[in-house]
Every structure is written in structure tokens, then in C-alpha cells.
Amino acid sequence: MATPKFAEIKQYILARIESGEWEEHSRVPSENQMAELFECSRMTARRALTELTDDGVLERSQGLGTFVAELKSQSSMMAIRNIADEIKDRGHGYSVKQLELTQTEATAPIAIALGLETGSPVFYSVLVHCEQGVPLQLEERFVNPKLVPDYLQQDFTLQTPHEYLSQVAPLTEARHTLEAVVANEHNQKHLEIEASEPCLQIIRRTWSRKGVVSYARLIHPGSRFRLGGHLTF
């Protein structure tokens, strides 16, 4: 047998979800309907649906049906949580200062990271996220204008870039790099720290189905920030 029938059914379903034809939370055909469609037994159709459920692609509930799950809702995507939510969850005051929101030309490393040509236009934003008025994260972000054309029209004091990007280009993957660094003078001023203070820097690249969405550098004062949880590589 070239490829098993249940695998074909899985591919069929995945293709429809990735193309956007079947949207998040929408209902997918029942086991019996899939069985009829593919001219197979219910158990074979069931296997496809069950395995995709195990993979987190679908969600099922007895009596109701099978539905398309949120893309990467709680898994690796939320790896590094939205800083605004994290602060609010602690019951502390959250505020943002927007320092930049412009278009600029991609330098070589940025172009490579975003999969663009060197010198091509990219959107650029710099924000400082504060907890109780104290700077906790400096977010410097380069965004692919082809995938997010309206980035510059947003008001990031109302919604963090991460939230906005999640909406317009559902994220499918993220890669991070962690480093201890000294902030440059400019950033030291914005973070209100001394030159001697070490910072935790997170480089974050995020993907959607269509390519690299953004490249972000998140800098945190070591004295105010700690990252905890499970790490998987």
C-alpha cells in the first residue's frame, strides 16, 4: 500500500485547515461522513480524526462533533507569554511607551532573518513595557511588510504587537535565542538602569504559514526579570 488510507484522510483535513477553508473552531465532517466521502469504514476515518486530535489539530467532544482547534493556542506559541498579560496577571499596573513606529531599510542580518532582500523596506517598532511604571522590557521589532501591511497603522498602547500579529497572521512557529548582554547606552536610558546591570535578551523569530512574520529583540533588566518554566529544545 503506497500511503495508508488514514494518512490520506489526515492530509486532506490538514490541507483544508492550512488553506483556511476550514477555519478555527469550525466543525469538520463527522466520522460517518468522512467514511462515506473516502469510501472507507468508520474506524479508518475515525483513526485520522483521532490522530489529528492527539496532535492538537482538532478537538472532539462526544455528542457534539469534531472541530478545528486553535492554531498552537497554548503550546509552544505562548512560550514566552505576552508581557502585558503577565504583568496584569500579577495584579500590577501595566503601561507602554511607544518610542518608534516607522518604516526603515532592512540591514543584512535583519533581511536574512525575515527572508527578504537587503535594503528592502521593513516596519520597525520600539516599545517599553512597564510594570507599576518601572521598565520591564524593551521590545525592538522588525516586521515583514508583505505579511503585515497595516502594521504602522496600529496603536500599540491599546494592543501589544504580539497580540496584533497573532490576529492578522496566525503564528505557526517561534524560535528563540537567549543571551545575557549589556544594553547599549540608548537602551539603558529607556530601561532606566545602570551601565553595570546585566540584561536578559530574547531574540524571537515568529512564523506564520506564509513565512517569517517578525524578528524581535526583547531586552529585560536582570534585576527585574526572571524567566521560568519548562524548556524544550
Add this chain to the structure above:
Amino acid sequence: MATPKFAEIKQYILARIESGEWEEHSRVPSENQMAELFECSRMTARRALTELTDDGVLERSQGLGTFVAELKSQSSMMAIRNIADEIKDRGHGYSVKQLELTQTEATAPIAIALGLETGSPVFYSVLVHCEQGVPLQLEERFVNPKLVPDYLQQDFTLQTPHEYLSQVAPLTEARHTLEAVVANEHNQKHLEIEASEPCLQIIRRTWSRKGVVSYARLIHPGSRFRLGGHLTF
């Protein structure tokens, strides 16, 4: 049906693996044998074996049989890889200096982290891991003597503590905290860095089935160390 039959079979298998009765890489009964043992059909026994395989507990191969997989081999356990392997994989020279290997009394925070009484004896080791002769990680580790009684008799120039601990107390979980810090003077000397150099500090607690095995503080010079990969929380 109280608990489904396939779930009972899974529990039976898991219990045998966790008790150590079925060792890593050893063969487990075939589908037909399990079916006979539990007086069920092959398909039901098969389901238990298949699901445990999906969970990474078992490994199967057609024609050969089903085997107990390595405990957490590649998953969250190897989150932060063995630094010795990482250096060797880069094709660079690896060396260690052992600075401490003694018994000491648990301070309050260490006792809490290890689940012991304050002042009770704990094993303590300090190592410096070097790449091409350059210090890359200072490993300060507190070990629960109840779970690893022979820790002080080891020679950690031959085998890293992590490797040894994995052998004597198979790890089931690990939790990490990441922070950017300034090393104290003592550690600065051992890492051969300037006072101004930021360091990436990883606090790592590891569990086995019987409790907290060890509490480690891993300090890396920011200029020489970068942590990459997927982070999940």
C-alpha cells in the same frame, strides 16, 4: 464502564515500567500476549500499546516487537543539553575542573528546594566546564543524599554530574529558571571574566520518581554562551 479496558492495560504497563520491573529497552509482551493476559481482543491491547508509544513511553517496530523507551530521552529532560556533549558535538576540546565535592549543611532555601530539613546534610559540588580551555559554565550543584548516597565517590572529570544522576535516579521532570546576573568575585575568577560581564544563570531543579534529586545553579559568561531553541512554558 468505570475505566475503559485499554486504560487499565496502560496503567498496568506504566506501573511495571515505573517500578523498574520492566527496564529500559527491554521487550514488553506482544499484542496477542497482552490480549490473552487481559482476556480482550488484540485491537484493545493494541490500543494501549499504541497510545503509550505515542506518549513516548514505548517504542515499537514491525516484526521485532514493543520495547520500553528511554525515560524522557529527547523530550523536556534534555531541555538544557549536557554541556559536555554540546561542546564535543561542536568538535571542540572539552575539559573540566573540579573545585568542590563535599558534604555540607543545607541552608534554608536549598533545603526547601530539595524538600529537606534546614541544616540537614546535602552533597555539594562545583565544576567549571571549559571549551578549548575557556570556561563556559560554572556548575554549582546541591544533591539530595537520600536519593544519591554515592554522589561524593564519583569522579566528575570522567562523567558529568548530569550523566551520573541520570543513571542512578532516572529523571522524570525538570524545572528551570533563567536570569541575567553579575557573578560574584569568586565565580568571576573561576570563569575568567571581568566584573562588568553579564552572565546567564540557569537554576535547574530535577526530579526523579522519589523526589527532588538536585538543585543546580549554572552560570555562563554572556559573551560566550547563548541558549537557543524552542521554549515551552
Add this chain to the structure above:
DNA sequence: TGTATTTACTTGTATATACAAGCTAGGATT
């Protein structure tokens, strides 16, 4: 002796069937 081949086991795929259990909507009863 050395090489095929068979045999017996394993897991993998697929089907037809049965009943259990959860949910919803519409119809019967009160």
C-alpha cells in the same frame, strides 16, 4: 558448508459490527 526458502512470530492496515454515552432538537405530555 553455504545459500535459499519456508515458517512463525511480530506490528501495521482495514473492515464490519455492536453497544455505550453525550448532546440537541423536536414532539408528546402535562
Add this chain to the structure above:
DNA sequence: AATCCTAGCTTGTATATACAAGTAAATACA
């Protein structure tokens, strides 16, 4: 009109069966 409850869908569990395909050891053959 409000309530119950049944009919018809859904997924969940379980079985019996069949054949495909991979592995290894025993067997037959040259």
C-alpha cells in the same frame, strides 16, 4: 406554556476478522 422525553445525531469503547509487511530463526537444498 412549560416540561419531559424520545429520536437521531455525535464520539467512545470493544470485538472478531482478514490480510500486508517486516524480522529472525529453523529448515531444506545444493
